[in-house]
C-alpha cells in the first residue's frame with residue numbers, strides 16, 4: 111500500500127475527533143490504537159469487498175476450526191500492508207511511541223496451542239498467496255485464560271479481549287442464521303475479521319460466530335420482578351460462545367462443548383450453502399466443484415451429518431446423491447495420536463443435544479456397517495473396530511474418515527504412525543485417501559515481525575524474496591565461512607536476548623545474564639512433552655555445580671513458558687516444581703549468574719514473539735511418537751536456535767533439512783520405545799543405575815522440595831516409580847544430560863556455533879506455512895490463485 115503521510119494524519123485526526131472528541135496531541139495510547147486500527151480498516155475496505163466478490167465466482171476452501179490463535183493484529187497488518195516503518199516514523203514525529211500503542215491491543219487468544227496457532231498461520235498464508243480460503247470459528251468472549259503464579263502454582267483468570275470491543279471485527283447482521291438444537295434454537299451472529307495478505311491487495315476473511323438468544327428477555331417474568339429468570343434464555347444461549355475450552359488434545363466430554371461444535375459448524379454450513387445458492391442456484395451436484403471444507407481435527411466433524419441434513423431435509427436432495435457430494439467436499443486433518451483427542455460422544459448426550467443430527471449419523475453408520483459386512487465378511491472383529499457407533503459411543507474420527515476424500519497427518523513421522531498403527535484399518539481400506547502435510551509457520555509473523563534485526567540483515571545479504579518464498583533462505587549457505595556474517599548473526603542474537611532480558615526484568619522483576627545460554631522450552635504443559643525431564647536435568651546440574659564449584663561451565667538460563675489445562679493436576683504440579691526449583695537455584699548466592707531458571711508467566715503469542723528470537727536452544731524433547739508435529743520447533747529454527755530434541759514429529763524433518771550434525775538429537779526412537787515396551791520397561795533400572803538420577807527423583811519426596819502440602823509431588827513420584835513412567839522420562843534422562851553437556855562445551859566455540867545457527871536459518875525454508883498451504887491447495891482443495899487487481 112502506498113503511504114501518504116498527510117492522508118493518514120488527516121484520517122487519524124478525523125477518527126479521534128469523531129470517536130473520542132479528542133485531538134491527536136491529547137489522545138491516550140488506547141485512543142490512538144483504536145483510531146489507528148479503524149483507519150487501517152477504512153483503507154482496506156475496498157480491497158476486502160473486491161476480494162469477496164472475486165472469490166464468490168471461484169472454488170473456495172473453508173477451514174473449520176474450533177481454534178484460531180491469532181494474537182495481535184495491528185503490527186502484523188501494518189507489516190503485511192508494507193507501511194509498518196512509515197507508521198512508526200510518522201507516530202514518532204508526533205511524539206508518540208509506537209510500542210506503547212501496540213501494547214494497547216489484547217491478544218485474540220482463541221486457541222490453546224499449536225493446533226490453533228497453525229490455523230492462524232494458515233490464514234496468513236492463504237491471503238498472501240491470493241488463495242480463496244476462509245476460516246470459520248466461534249467468537250469466544252473469553253479466550254484462553256490468563257495465567258498468574260501464586261506460590262509457584264498456576265492460577266487462572268478469565269481473558270477478556272472484547273472488554274473494550276475489537277477494532278478488527280465487523281458485525282454482519284445481514285448474514286445472521288438460526289441454529290436449531292433439539293430443545294432450543296439460537297441466533298448465530300457473524301463477525302468478520304480481515305486477513306491481510308503480505309504485499310498483495312487480497313484481503314481474506316475469518317468469520318467468527320457469536321451466540322445470542324432468540325428472545326432477549328421474558329417480559330412476563332421480568333414484570334413479576336424475577337429478574338434472574340427473565341434473562342435465563344439469554345444467558346443459556348450466550349454460554350455457547352462464552353469460553354474456549356482451555357484444554358489441548360483432550361475431550362472435555364461436556365454437553366456445552368458439543369453445543370459449541372454444532373453451533374459454529376451449522377452456522378458456517380448454512381452460510382456456505384446460502385452463498386453457493388446465490389451463485390449456482392440449486393445445482394447442488396456442483397458443490398464439490400466450488401466448495402472444499404477442511405475439518406481441523408475432530409472438533410468440527412459434526413459438519414458431515416449437518417451437510418447431509420441441509421441437503422436432504424432442507425433442500426430435498428436424495429440421500430445417495432447427498433452422500434456423494436459430502437464425500438467429495440470434506441477432508442480431515444488429524445493432529446494427534448493421543449487417544450483422548452479422538453473425540454467420542456456418548457449417544458445419549460448427542461441425541462439430546464442434536465436429535466436430528468443423531469438420526470442422520472445413525473443413517474451414515476448403518477450405511478457404512480453394510481459396506482463393512484460386504485468388505486470383510488470373515489472378519490467380524492475388524493467390522494466392529496471400524497464402526498462409527500460402537501456400543502453407546504459415536505466415534506467422530508471414524509465418521510470423519512468415512513465422510514472425507516482426503517485424510518492427512520501433520521508431519522511425515524506422524525502420518526506414517528497413523529498409517530501403520532492408529533488408522534491402520536482405514537489406511538488398508540482407503541490407501542488413496544491418506545497423505546501427509548507437514549505443518550508450517552508464517553515467516554511474516556515469526557521472523558519479519560518478531561525479529562526485524564535478523565530479517566533486515568537477511569534481506570541485506572540475499573534480498574527480500576524470502577518474505578514470500580522462504581526457500582530463498584537457502585542462499586544464506588554461501589556465507590557459511592564468512593566470519594563477518596557469522597559474527598553479525600551472533601550479535602543479533604545477543605541483541606534479541608537483551609530485549610528479552612529487559613522484558614523479563616520489567617514484567618517479572620528478574621535479572622538475567624544476556625551472555626548466558628538461553629535454553630528454552632515453551633509450549634503447553636503435558637506429560638508427553640516432558641517438561642519434567644528438562645527440570646530434572648536442571649536440578650541434577652545444580653547439584654553438580656554445588657559439589658564442584660570450579661566445573662568448566664558456560665552460564666545457562668533455563669526458560670519455561672507453559673499453560674496447564676485447569677483440571678490437569680499433574681501438569682500443574684510440574685509448574686510448581688519448576689518454580690520451586692527456580693526459587694532454590696536463583697536464591698543460591700554460590701550459584702549466582704551461572705545458572706538461572708525462569709518461568710515466564712502467561713505465555714502467549716505476543717510473548718512468544720519476544721522469546722523465539724532470543725533462544726539459543728530449542729527444547730523439543732517429547733517422548734518419540736507422541737508429538738504429532740510441533741510448530742514451535744520451526745519458529746526457533748527460523749530464528750537461529752539449535753534444536754535439542756528427540757526424533758519426534760517435525761524434529762525429524764528439521765534435522766534432515768539442517769543436517770543432524772547441526773542439532774542435538776538424543777533419546778529413544780519410536781522403534782526403541784516399541785521394543786522396550788514389548789520387553790518390559792522397568793524405570794527402577796535407570797533410577798538405580800544412572801548416576802545422580804535417584805537423587806533427583808527422590809527429592810520429590812524426601813523433603814528437599816516442597817509442593818506446599820498439595821501431595822502432587824508424591825503423585826508425580828508414583829507416576830514415575832510405581833506406575834511405569836509412561837513417558838520414559840527416566841530412561842531418556844542420561845542421554846539428555848549428555849547432550850546438555852555437549853551443548854555447554856560447543857557453545858564456547860562462537861564461530862562453529864554461529865555456523866550451526868546459519869545452517870538452521872538457511873534450511874528453514876521447508877517450514878513455511880506457504881509451502882504447507884500450497885500443498886493443501888493443490889493436492890486436497892483444488893483451489894487456484896485469484897489475485898485482486
Ligand code: GLS
Pocket residue numbers: 223224225226228358359445446451520549737738739740741759
Ligand atoms: C497438536 C499437536 O499436539 C502438535 O504436535 C501439532 O503441531 C499441532 C498442529 O498440527 O496440533 N494437536 C493438538 O491437539 N494440539 C496441538 O498442538
